[in-house]
Amino acid sequence: xxxxxxxxxxxxxxxxxxxxxxxxxxxxxxxxxxxxxxxxxxxxxxxxxxxxxxxxxxxxxxxxxxxxxxxxxxxxxxxxxxxxxxxxxxxxxxxxxxxxxxxxxxxxxxxxxxxxxxxxxxxxxxxxxxxxxxxxxxxxxxxxxxxxxxxxxxxxxxxxxxxxxxxxxxxxxxxxxxxxxxxxxxxxxxxxxxxxxxxxxxxxxxxxxxxxxxxxxxxxxxxxxxxxxxxxxxxxxxxxxxxxxxxxxxxxxxxxxxxxxxxxxxxxxxxxxxxxxxxxxxxxxxxxxxxxxxxxxxxxxxxxxxxxxxxxxxxxxxxxxxxxxxxxxx
Numbered sequence: 001x002x003x004x005x006x007x008x009x010x011x012x013x014x015x016x017x018x019x020x021x022x023x024x025x026x027x028x029x030x031x032x033x034x035x036x037x038x039x040x041x042x043x044x045x046x047x048x049x050x051x052x053x054x055x056x057x058x059x060x061x062x063x064x065x066x067x068x069x070x071x072x073x074x075x076x077x078x079x080x081x082x083x084x085x086x087x088x089x090x091x092x093x094x095x096x097x098x099x100x101x102x103x104x105x106x107x108x109x110x111x112x113x114x115x116x117x118x119x120x121x122x123x124x125x126x127x128x129x130x131x132x133x134x135x136x137x138x139x140x141x142x143x144x145x146x147x148x149x150x151x152x153x154x155x156x157x158x159x160x161x162x163x164x165x166x167x168x169x170x171x172x173x174x175x176x177x178x179x180x181x182x183x184x185x186x187x188x189x190x191x192x193x194x195x196x197x198x199x200x201x202x203x204x205x206x207x208x209x210x211x212x213x214x215x216x217x218x219x220x221x222x223x224x225x226x227x228x229x230x231x232x233x234x235x236x237x238x239x240x241x242x243x244x245x246x247x248x249x250x251x252x253x254x255x256x257x258x259x260x261x262x263x264x265x266x267x268x269x270x271x272x273x274x275x276x277x278x279x280x281x282x283x284x285x286x287x288x289x290x291x292x293x294x295x296x297x298x299x300x301x302x303x304x305x306x307x308x309x310x311x312x313x314x315x316x317x318x319x320x321x322x323x324x325x326x327x328x329x330x
Contacts, residue, residue: 042098042099042100042127042128042170043096043097043098043099043114043115043126043127044096044097044099045094045095045096045097045126046064046066046070046072046074046094046095046097047064047066047092047093047094047095048064048065048066048067048070048071048072048092048093049064049065049066049090049091049092049093050062050063050064050087050088050089050090050091050092050093051063051064051065051071051089052089053087053088053089058077059075059076059077060075060076060077060087061073061074061075061076061110062074062075062076062087062093062095062113062116063108064093064095071107071108072095072108072109072111073108073109073110073111074093074095074097074110074111074112074113074116075110075111075112075113076113076116077112079112079114079182080112080113080114080115080116081114081115081116081143081172081179081181082115082116082118083115083116083117083118083121083124083172083174083179084116084117084118084119084121085118085119086118087116087118091118091119092118092119093116093117093118094116094117094124095111095113095115095116095117096113096114096115096116096117096126097111097112097113097114098111098112098114114126114181115172115181117172117174121174121175121176122174122175122176123174123175124172124173124174125171125172125173126170126171126172126173127170127171128168128169128170128171129171129173133163133166133173135162135163135166135178138176138177138178139176139177139178140162140165140166140177140178140179140180141177141178141179141180142179142180142182142222142224143179143180143181143182143222144182144220144221144222145221146221146224148162148165148166148180149162151165151224152165154243154248165180166178166180169181182215182222182224213226213227213319214318214319214320215227215320215321216236216237216240216241216302216320216321216322216323217320217321217322217323217324218241218244218245218323218324219244219245219323219324219325220324221244223236223237223240223241223244224240225237225240227302227321228294228299230289230292230294230299231289232289233288233289233301234301234302234316234321235289235292235294235299235300235301235302236299236300236301236302236305236321236323237297237298237299238260238291238297238298238299238300238304239251239297239298241305241323242262245309245311247262247263247264247265250262250263257272258272258273258274259271259272259273260272260273260291260298262309264309264310266310267280267281267310268280268281269308269309271291271300271308272291273290273291273292273293273298274290274291274292275290275291276288276289276290276291278291278304278308280308280310285307285308287301287303287304287307287308288301289301291304302314302315302316302321302323305323306323311323311324311325312324312325312326312327312328312329313325313326313328313329315329
């Protein structure tokens with residue numbers, strides 16, 4: 001494995017080199033044969049009619065063609081935000097993708113779609129909008145549909161206004177609403193991207209441990225926070241998850257004992273910071289890792305929600321922690 005990871009680091013160097021050469025990474029907008037006007041410093045767009053949709057390896061490939069006959073293939077995965085109803089052949093769409101990402105040098109070009117707009121939603125802006133954005137009474141939602149105004153109005157909200165919440169965030173602004181996109185952080189202990197390659201080659205490079213963080217899904221909705229790895233344990237923000245489970249109003253904090261009580265609808269659960277003992281009614285459940293405080297936010301090991309809170313599932317799959325009451329995973 002060490003040799004493989006070393007080889008991955010070498011390949012990474014090649015990727016970094018390609019990114020450093022704009023002509024290879026992506027053609028300049030004015031030289032492009034695909035008519036992709038820049039949206040902002042981060043994104044380019046392509047408008048066309050869907051001519052084919054195929055699915056492979058949990059990704060959807062959307063082939064679109066514009067009026068001039070140019071073709072683009074957008075790759076849609078769980079990170080893609082779709083504004084509009086579904087996607088089908090014959091729909092007129094505008095896809096937005098990372099202008100700085102290296103492109104696979106094939107035709108038609110393929111790009112991971114960050115945003116796909118289906119139908120007429122007026123003038124669309126995608127990107128990090130400069131300060132001073134006038135939002136008025138316009139609805140503001142997270143990518144998964146959560147109402148940002150309701151989040152800000154919570155008694156324990158960490159921001160004082162919607163403007164503060166969206167400041168510096170990646171936004172989609174339409175005539176009707178503003179959408180705050182989830183952003184995926186990839187914590188890197190060294191440099192570059194973990195390629196997961198292990199071909200048995202020893203290239204003389206130092207071993208790099210790769211870690212992907214694709215966030216937290218609670219009953220199919222993404223938490224607006226990332227999991228944390230601390231002392232070998234994988235932690236999730238307690239209150240953020242409980243809020244999505246609709247038990248946020250039943251949380252109480254005792255300052256003197258630094259303890260928390262919460263109801264799961266059946267039992268009262270109590271635990272203290274820095275303790276790995278969790279009381280559920282009259283019984284005690286002991287986990288390998290304790291509840292901890294990270295930057296004034298309580299975090300619990302993710303299996304708290306299956307072994308203590310009573311959810312059917314709390315597991316990690318391909319870098320994403322999934323918590324739900326679907327059929328129990330074996």
